[in-house]
Amino acid sequence: MGLTRKGKAPPDTTATLVKPAETSIKHTPTPNHTTASSEPTAKAVRISAGPTPVRHPVPLEARIGSIHFNQRLGLEREKEARVFGGGRTFFHIENWTLIGVLLKYGLRLLGLTARGKRNARAIRLTHNRVALARLPAAFEGYRILHVSDPHLDMADDIPHALIEAVRGVDYDICVFTGDFRGKTHGDFSRAIDGLRRVRTHLKHEVYAVLGNHDSLGMAPEIEALGIRVLLNEHVQLRRGGQDAGLYLAGIDDPHYYRADNFDKTAGNIPAGAVSILLAHSPEVYRHAAFANFDLMLCGHTHGGQICLPGGLPLLLNADCPRQFCVGRWRFRDMQGYTSTGSGACVLDVRFNCPPEITLHTLQRS
Numbered sequence: 001m002g003l004t005r006k007g008k009a010p011p012d013t014t015a016t017l018v019k020p021a022e023t024s025i026k027h028t029p030t031p032n033h034t035t036a037s038s039e040p041t042a043k044a045v046r047i048s049a050g051p052t053p054v055r056h057p058v059p060l061e062a063r064i065g066s067i068h069f070n071q072r073l074g075l076e077r078e079k080e081a082r083v084f085g086g087g088r089t090f091f092h093i094e095n096w097t098l099i100g101v102l103l104k105y106g107l108r109l110l111g112l113t114a115r116g117k118r119n120a121r122a123i124r125l126t127h128n129r130v131a132l133a134r135l136p137a138a139f140e141g142y143r144i145l146h147v148s149d150p151h152l153d154m155a156d157d158i159p160h161a162l163i164e165a166v167r168g169v170d171y172d173i174c175v176f177t178g179d180f181r182g183k184t185h186g187d188f189s190r191a192i193d194g195l196r197r198v199r200t201h202l203k204h205e206v207y208a209v210l211g212n213h214d215s216l217g218m219a220p221e222i223e224a225l226g227i228r229v230l231l232n233e234h235v236q237l238r239r240g241g242q243d244a245g246l247y248l249a250g251i252d253d254p255h256y257y258r259a260d261n262f263d264k265t266a267g268n269i270p271a272g273a274v275s276i277l278l279a280h281s282p283e284v285y286r287h288a289a290f291a292n293f294d295l296m297l298c299g300h301t302h303g304g305q306i307c308l309p310g311g312l313p314l315l316l317n318a319d320c321p322r323q324f325c326v327g328r329w330r331f332r333d334m335q336g337y338t339s340t341g342s343g344a345c346v347l348d349v350r351f352n353c354p355p356e357i358t359l360h361t362l363q364r365s
């Protein structure tokens, strides 16, 4: 029995996750965009533009290492649906079934359900300018479209809302900072189907990291859609034929599975190079800053999702100061941005906390 699209990882998961049809990865060269794994044994790889499958020359277990592979799947089996314990926070509201029921009937009693659902689908485009002193000249004006926490299977019309939001936006690459699935366990086929619909409306290269709602088993299926999943890996971006590249790195979920490994992620990035980190949660902002990242893009908090008037969050579900939980922030020499997310979880509603996609524009300061 192998890992199934139901998200459960039975004991013998290796065979399925390294099955050639799903995870043997052949990268296609492109003239202006080269990617390289941080794994010392992995070959330099290239990704083609457009929604063609991302293929890697080595199976997933060999690519990310047996320890990461076995730990992630083992932890998923043991505690993916826990309400208490594990992860960086003690209480995991997303796994508390009762809160969803209370919220659903409470909003119905108050007559607020339709408004909350409308709010959750009104995704706005926000802009963030990032000044980086050492930005290579070729990357002046480089635009990164940042989507976080889409939770694509929360309702049938959620993918459509995201498609409408990204339609017509100009950018150079698109990045997802995790949480494709609504629940933290179970079937992920609807989330993958929703992502497939969204992917056909995305231009250029697309990268992603996994969140606490995502299974490692989703990575091969996401890559089959032409989205490179960075699992404690980095890639080098090139623009205008310049060798002086920009590095894009991504860690596996740092919130619940604590599967982040900065040594593997950033160890081979040359000193002095400009580097951007994708992380699901802002909770590792200190680790990222001391690993010399220049910019960190993340999500996870949903900005609170249900906030008091004025946008005051009731709960941010993150073990870090609130200043790092919404919007732009800075820690030492690193800049950061925590997206409020494009989706919603527990219930597909939002109040006083609009969903967003963000266009980050890089500039030389």
Ligand SMILES: [Fe+2]
Pocket (backbone or CB within 6 Å): 149, 151, 178, 179, 211, 213, 300, 301, 302, 341, 345
């Ligand atoms: Fe989320």
